[in-house]
Amino acid sequence: MNKRVLLVGLAIVVPLIVLFAVSFGRETTKVRSPLLGRDAPPFELKVVDDERLVSLDQLKGKPAVVNFWATWCKPCQDEHRVLYQGARLYGERVQFVGIVYEDDTTKILDFLNRHGSGYPTLLDRGGKTAIAYGVYGVPETFFLDAEGRVVEKFMGPLSPDHLRMNVQRLLEGS
Amino acid sequence: MIAARRLTPSLTSLLAVLFVAVSAPVHATEPVVPEAPQEPISVEFVTSIVGAPEGTPLVGTALEDETNRVSSVLRCPVCQGSTVGDSPSQSARNMKAEVRDLLAAGFTADQVMAYFEFSYGEFVRLAPKAEGFNLFVYLAPLLLLLGGGAVTVLAIRRLSAGAPQAAVANAPGSDGIDDTDDDADLPVDPELDPYLDRVRALAYGTHSAGDAGKKDG
Numbered sequence: 001m002n003k004r005v006l007l008v009g010l011a012i013v014v015p016l017i018v019l020f021a022v023s024f025g026r027e028t029t030k031v032r033s034p035l036l037g038r039d040a041p042p043f044e045l046k047v048v049d050d051e052r053l054v055s056l057d058q059l060k061g062k063p064a065v066v067n068f069w070a071t072w073c074k075p076c077q078d079e080h081r082v083l084y085q086g087a088r089l090y091g092e093r094v095q096f097v098g099i100v101y102e103d104d105t106t107k108i109l110d111f112l113n114r115h116g117s118g119y120p121t122l123l124d125r126g127g128k129t130a131i132a133y134g135v136y137g138v139p140e141t142f143f144l145d146a147e148g149r150v151v152e153k154f155m156g157p158l159s160p161d162h163l164r165m166n167v168q169r170l171l172e173g174s
Numbered sequence: 175m176i177a178a179r180r181l182t183p184s185l186t187s188l189l190a191v192l193f194v195a196v197s198a199p200v201h202a203t204e205p206v207v208p209e210a211p212q213e214p215i216s217v218e219f220v221t222s223i224v225g226a227p228e229g230t231p232l233v234g235t236a237l238e239d240e241t242n243r244v245s246s247v248l249r250c251p252v253c254q255g256s257t258v259g260d261s262p263s264q265s266a267r268n269m270k271a272e273v274r275d276l277l278a279a280g281f282t283a284d285q286v287m288a289y290f291e292f293s294y295g296e297f298v299r300l301a302p303k304a305e306g307f308n309l310f311v312y313l314a315p316l317l318l319l320l321g322g323g324a325v326t327v328l329a330i331r332r333l334s335a336g337a338p339q340a341a342v343a344n345a346p347g348s349d350g351i352d353d354t355d356d357d358a359d360l361p362v363d364p365e366l367d368p369y370l371d372r373v374r375a376l377a378y379g380t381h382s383a384g385d386a387g388k389k390d391g
Binding site: 134 | 251293
């Protein structure tokens with residue numbers, strides 16, 4: 001009787017433990033986005049500090065790094081330095097674009113004045129572009145190939161190594 | 175049965191912890207920014223994913239009702255266990271506005287869900303589609319209920335066919351007959367003997383049933 005109860009208990013508990021072990025062991029910064037391998041959702045957004053519009057079509061021809069961020073997000077502030085340096089280093093071969101997520105124009109301009117701006121920062125009013133890209137929160141970065149296909153999605157702040165690794169992957173593929 | 179009784183509170187606790195962990199809403203720390211003029215939706219882009227609008231463009235109360243209904247089955251991506259309709263986060267408000275825009279453009283509720291699923295994956299559906307592995311989610315409670323019912327019925331049958339009837343029959347004074355020898359019919363289980371002795375001691379006094387029977391006899 002006791003052995004039977006033990007077996008039934010194990011049959012219930014072991015799958016739960018395996019489920020939790022697998023789920024908690026996942027790499028949280030690499031998310032399997034449904035967009036991977038597909039054409040990136042198009043956008044045409046206004047640059048934060050002038051009336052210019054930047055679209056996905058304009059980015060095609062070179063690999064692109066599309067970063068969703070906000071000034072109220074502390075990890076984004078830390079990540080900005082990495083992207084700024086990345087744009088200086090790879091800017092001729094890879095296009096960098098920042099899309100601001102749920103933020104205020106004054107605060108964005110203030111932030112960029114203090115920390116520097118090495119690439120276009122776009123306003124996503126109403127968050128429709130973020131929704132089209134399936135953004136869960138910020139920062140999130142999408143790596144697009146020269147044809148505008150999503151090659152990788154990265155959740156959380158990029159480290160210099162993460163950025164280098166993904167950009168090199170883009171350059172090798174182009 | 176004793177071990178099963180011990181296991182039941184543990185399982186109940188585990189399920190309670192899981193329920194609390196899953197249902198507790200955790201709102202993101204994103205601020206609520208003032209309403210800003212929104213970019214219009216790209217009907218062309220949405221059409222490229224879910225096809226041309228298959229419904230009638232909704233307006234007024236019908237639009238609001240359908241927006242609320244769709245938002246109540248759409249998971250808020252920055253919350254846990256909360257719907258777009260329930261969450262006060264800015265992301266959820268943006269998503270609800272997108273739902274409204276799509277319904278107003280003539281897309282059906284199914285098309286709206288398919289559009290969100292395209293970018294967020296099936297996770298965005300609060301209730302997963304009843305197909306493939308997801309069927310387990312729908313069938314598991316039923317299977318557990320049936321299994322639990324079967325175990326309960328078996329346990330009751332076993333109990334009613336075994337020791338309790340003999341114990342009642344053996345109760346001193348129940349029929350005035352000394353049938354101590356019926357003990358021989360009881361299942362022999364060394365593990366249960368100490369418990370049976372304690373039950374007999376509680377029911378018949380400080381002596382075991384055998385002793386009580388002998389005393390009566």
